[in-house]
Amino acid sequence: MxxxxxxxxxxxxxxxxxxxxxxxxxxxxxPSGLLHYxxxxxxxxxxxxxxxxxxxxxxxxxxxxxxxxxxxxxxxARLLGGGNGSRALSFVGGNxxxxxxxxxxxxxSLVGHGVSGSTNGPISSNYDGKGTYLIFNVGDTLFxxxxxxxxxxxxxAIHFSNSNPVCHAFDPEAKDGHDLVIGxxxxxxxxxxxxxxxxxxxxxxxxxxxxxxxxxxxxxRCTSIAxxxxxxxxxxxxxxxxxxxxxxxxxDGTGDSSFPVIKDPTQYSVAHARSSKSNAISRWHIxxxxxxxxxxxxxxxxxxxxxxxxxxRVFDYSKEQLICGGKSYYGxxxxxxxxxxxxxxxxxxxxxxxxVWSMDDRKVVAWGxxxxxxxxxxxxDPFWSPPSSDNTGEGVMYRFGSVGQDTQLLLWDLVMxxxxxxxxxxxxxxxxxxxxxSPHAIWDNVSPVGTLQAAPSIRDVPKxxxxxxxxxxxxxxxxxxxxxxxVLTVCREGHLKIWMRPGHAENQSSSGSxxxxxGLKDKPILTNKVGSSSLRQ
Amino acid sequence: xxxxxxxxxxxxxxxxxxxxxxxxxxxxxxxxxCNSVLQALYFCVPFREQLLEYYGNNKTQGDADDNLLTCLAxxxxxxxxxxxKTGVIAPKRFVQRVKKQNxxxxxxxxxxxxxxxxxxxxxLVDILEKESNAAKASPETSSPSEKTANGPRSLQxxxxxxxxxxxxxxxxFQGILTNETRCLRCETVTARDETFLDLSLDIEQxxxxxxxxxxxxxxxxxxxxxxxxxxKCCSLQEAQxxxxxxxxxxxxxxxxxxxxxxxxxxxxxxxxxxxVFPLELKLSNTVEDADSEYSLFAVVVHVGSGPNxxxxxxxxxxxxxxxxxxxxxVEMIDESAVQxxxxxxxxxxxxxxxxxxxxxxxxx
Ligand SMILES: [Zn+2]
Numbered sequence: 001m002x003x004x005x006x007x008x009x010x011x012x013x014x015x016x017x018x019x020x021x022x023x024x025x026x027x028x029x030x031p032s033g034l035l036h037y038x039x040x041x042x043x044x045x046x047x048x049x050x051x052x053x054x055x056x057x058x059x060x061x062x063x064x065x066x067x068x069x070x071x072x073x074x075x076x077a078r079l080l081g082g083g084n085g086s087r088a089l090s091f092v093g094g095n096x097x098x099x100x101x102x103x104x105x106x107x108x109s110l111v112g113h114g115v116s117g118s119t120n121g122p123i124s125s126n127y128d129g130k131g132t133y134l135i136f137n138v139g140d141t142l143f144x145x146x147x148x149x150x151x152x153x154x155x156x157a158i159h160f161s162n163s164n165p166v167c168h169a170f171d172p173e174a175k176d177g178h179d180l181v182i183g184x185x186x187x188x189x190x191x192x193x194x195x196x197x198x199x200x201x202x203x204x205x206x207x208x209x210x211x212x213x214x215x216x217x218x219x220x221r222c223t224s225i226a227x228x229x230x231x232x233x234x235x236x237x238x239x240x241x242x243x244x245x246x247x248x249x250x251x252d253g254t255g256d257s258s259f260p261v262i263k264d265p266t267q268y269s270v271a272h273a274r275s276s277k278s279n280a281i282s283r284w285h286i287x288x289x290x291x292x293x294x295x296x297x298x299x300x301x302x303x304x305x306x307x308x309x310x311x312x313r314v315f316d317y318s319k320e321q322l323i324c325g326g327k328s329y330y331g332x333x334x335x336x337x338x339x340x341x342x343x344x345x346x347x348x349x350x351x352x353x354x355x356v357w358s359m360d361d362r363k364v365v366a367w368g369x370x371x372x373x374x375x376x377x378x379x380x381d382p383f384w385s386p387p388s389s390d391n392t393g394e395g396v397m398y399r400f401g402s403v404g405q406d407t408q409l410l411l412w413d414l415v416m417x418x419x420x421x422x423x424x425x426x427x428x429x430x431x432x433x434x435x436x437x438s439p440h441a442i443w444d445n446v447s448p449v450g451t452l453q454a455a456p457s458i459r460d461v462p463k464x465x466x467x468x469x470x471x472x473x474x475x476x477x478x479x480x481x482x483x484x485x486x487v488l489t490v491c492r493e494g495h496l497k498i499w500m501r502p503g504h505a506e507n508q509s510s511s512g513s514x515x516x517x518x519g520l521k522d523k524p525i526l527t528n529k530v531g532s533s534s535l536r537q
Numbered sequence: 538x539x540x541x542x543x544x545x546x547x548x549x550x551x552x553x554x555x556x557x558x559x560x561x562x563x564x565x566x567x568x569x570x571c572n573s574v575l576q577a578l579y580f581c582v583p584f585r586e587q588l589l590e591y592y593g594n595n596k597t598q599g600d601a602d603d604n605l606l607t608c609l610a611x612x613x614x615x616x617x618x619x620x621x622k623t624g625v626i627a628p629k630r631f632v633q634r635v636k637k638q639n640x641x642x643x644x645x646x647x648x649x650x651x652x653x654x655x656x657x658x659x660x661l662v663d664i665l666e667k668e669s670n671a672a673k674a675s676p677e678t679s680s681p682s683e684k685t686a687n688g689p690r691s692l693q694x695x696x697x698x699x700x701x702x703x704x705x706x707x708x709x710f711q712g713i714l715t716n717e718t719r720c721l722r723c724e725t726v727t728a729r730d731e732t733f734l735d736l737s738l739d740i741e742q743x744x745x746x747x748x749x750x751x752x753x754x755x756x757x758x759x760x761x762x763x764x765x766x767x768x769k770c771c772s773l774q775e776a777q778x779x780x781x782x783x784x785x786x787x788x789x790x791x792x793x794x795x796x797x798x799x800x801x802x803x804x805x806x807x808x809x810x811x812x813v814f815p816l817e818l819k820l821s822n823t824v825e826d827a828d829s830e831y832s833l834f835a836v837v838v839h840v841g842s843g844p845n846x847x848x849x850x851x852x853x854x855x856x857x858x859x860x861x862x863x864x865x866x867v868e869m870i871d872e873s874a875v876q877x878x879x880x881x882x883x884x885x886x887x888x889x890x891x892x893x894x895x896x897x898x899x900x901x
Binding site: 041240289290329330350352371372373374405406458475492493 | 744745811813816818821826828877883
């Protein structure tokens with residue numbers, strides 16, 4: 001077990017939830033001598049990547065590396081439960097799909113070894129895991145770790161000489177070699193093939209396509225980057241100056257890439273590139289101040305942004321239209337994430353709250369109170385299934401998690417019957433006073449398309465309490481990812497922890513009957529001031 | 538110094554705010570505690586404007602009484618009437634006055650910026666109250682302050698029945714806390730109001746100002762040695778106590794208690810904890826749901842690892858630009874640089890620049 005946790009005494013290596021015990025399984029970190037302070041403060045972000053299609057092993061010189069690779073691949077498919085249909089986290093079984101295998105002349109000669117089935121060459125031995133990787137940035141370096149190995153150290157380090165990588169995204173559905181996009185603090189953007197990086201022994205990015213070179217298009221820091229789901233190689237890069245750009249990975253960016261001057265910086269506006277040869281192909285001016293995070297709904301229909309101005313904005317991506325959004329209670333919003341069914345959005349920010357935004361209601365339907373500092377990462381657990389319906393009635397519909405600068409991981413249950421439905425049926429007069437506007441307008445009708453909601457009043461929003469609160473790192477946290485078998489947490493300084501779900505840990509102890517953490521058990525799981533009172537009227 | 542000034546002017550270019558002056562303050566040997574607080578107060582615009590207005594109304598009366606208020610007003614007036622937009626000013630008269638007035642600040646030792654702010658605001662209030670009393674004695678002159686009907690009860694224990702004065706200093710900085718104590722036997726709630734010019738908050742590692750404010754208002758049980766004398770029960774009883782904000786101030790000054798007396802060490806220790814503060818804030822520990830928003834406009838930063846040495850600088854927001862004041866030097870900084878002053882998540886960090894006093898202005 002690597003759960004020794006030497007560098008952070010006082011931190012427990014497990015936490016208890018109603019469904020059992022989560023156990024620290026692996027830790028991932030970076031070489032400790034790295035002086036990333038000298039590169040300015042860069043917050044570590046982590047990307048989960050699974051290379052679906054392992055290169056077909058060459059039949060002739062049956063090297064042990066290759067045969068063990070294919071054996072491991074079968075194990076990975078078994079472990080990950082095969083194709084369980086979650087596109088969000090790309091857990092598609094290990095069997096190859098034909099669309100991933102295609103040559104790409106643009107990438108260069110090396111790519112042939114990994115991607116094109118016809119010209120398979122030898123694969124370097126530093127690349128023989130289960131095809132699941134963690135990509136994370138620290139200082140001027142992008143690290144890649146093998147997700148399933150016990151090894152703490154990364155298997156690959158890519159140095160950037162002029163700027164720091166700050167955000168990255170992986171596309172498991174990539175139709176050719178480039179599946180990883182990286183945004184830099186200089187504004188520069190690269191797309192590369194992850195496989196090609198793993199095969200290369202050097203410390204530089206190889207076979208990269210470069211966008212917004214030297215910040216010619218936009219020289220403000222990249223803040224968030226995302227592939228457009230089913231977007232056929234399109235990706236979106238958000239910047240610290242409130243703009244986001246849409247790029248096409250297979251397109252030469254040689255054309256005139258200028259965009260018209262933004263006439264009114266306070267207003268949302270979209271500009272398309274003047275030249276058809278331009279890459280980026282469009283610019284969306286979202287807000288004044290930084291866009292801090294962007295997130296696509298799983299179906300690719302909606303794009304959510306959060307930023308310095310405290311607003312969540314939801315856009316119809318293909319129509320380039322602002323649909324809805326609202327203001328934080330106060331301060332900037334730092335992160336956002338969609339529910340697997342695209343009905344809810346979580347936001348976290350500088351008011352220490354996790355907010356649940358309903359797409360049906362076009363407003364905030366719940367506040368999660370429990371962090372003691374800013375909320376830096378939020379995510380729904382797409383693998384969560386409600387406890388079996390033996391006790392009929394209110395069922396837990398969603399599980400989500402949040403991490404904060406208070407070094408805590410919090411898990412939450414969202415009970416729909418209790419929260420959302422009563423709010424919409426709130427009887428007139430039975431509700432507390434509302435700030436701004438008629439209560440009927442708010443409760444009976446959904447706000448018109450394209451309008452942004454003001455900050456909710458503290459008494460108008462039902463409150464949630466976490467089911468679990470666990471201090472997971474010594475440093476403030478920056479993100480979390482749910483995988484089929486674990487939840488992964490990362491701190492700002494680049495230390496990662498992988499917590500195995502109950503039933504998945506290596507040496508599993510009896511867990512089902514564990515109680516909640518002390519201090520939380522006497523609190524109701526759900527405090528629903530508005531909803532429950534009106535429900536009982 | 539001239540070069541530094543022009544550098545700032547160059548950085549701001551045609552965005553240099555009309556009529557605004559950005560002047561560094563000369564250090565007279567460990568007077569950075571004073572300089573950092575003065576910059577924060579100078580860029581507290583309602584305070585500055587009212588001080589200058591007071592100065593305008595009162596300087597015609599001749600320089601009869603030189604006091605801390607007139608010295609401060611003179612300094613602010615001197616800064617804002619400079620021909621040049623940037624430069625350095627020596628707050629000599631003001632610093633001399635401070636040293637004359639309070640022996641605490643007389644030495645060349647490192648001083649506490651919060652103690653100084655506290656001393657200064659209370660001194661200003663005293664002077665205004667005295668002037669008001671004098672004005673009442675001689676009705677010809679106009680009163681510089683006014684009475685309010687529902688003002689806070691005076692905390693002065695002297696038997697003289699005295700209406701509390703609400704001076705313009707109060708109007709800017711004063712809030713009212715209410716200390717609610719509920720007797721656990723008879724359930725009677727006793728509320729005792731007290732005024733404040735700033736809030737001193739205990740801090741925790743890796744927390745936020747929001748969380749510190751919540752802890753400030755959390756319920757405390759009085760029992761064992763620390764029971765509460767209930768007037769109704771006429772005896773010592775167990776009770777629950779909590780502190781709420783009854784009237785939020787217009788300018789909310791938050792002091793982070795970074796200097797803590799450690800009994801085992803027998804001395805003060807600086808807590809370098811990382812305490813994040815948002816640029817916008819709402820108070821949730823109010824008696825009534827306030828939902829009124831505050832905006833951060835100044836931060837006094839303590840630089841150094843210990844309580845008895847170090848340096849003070851300040852960050853100031855003026856016309857949507859953030860400026861960094863370090864005695865004589867003034868620089869423009871990016872808004873995102875404010876977060877480098879939150880503190881250290883680990884004790885052994887090399888970062889020793891920590892936000893110490895926060896100044897928020899109500900947007901209402
Ligand atoms: Zn009693």
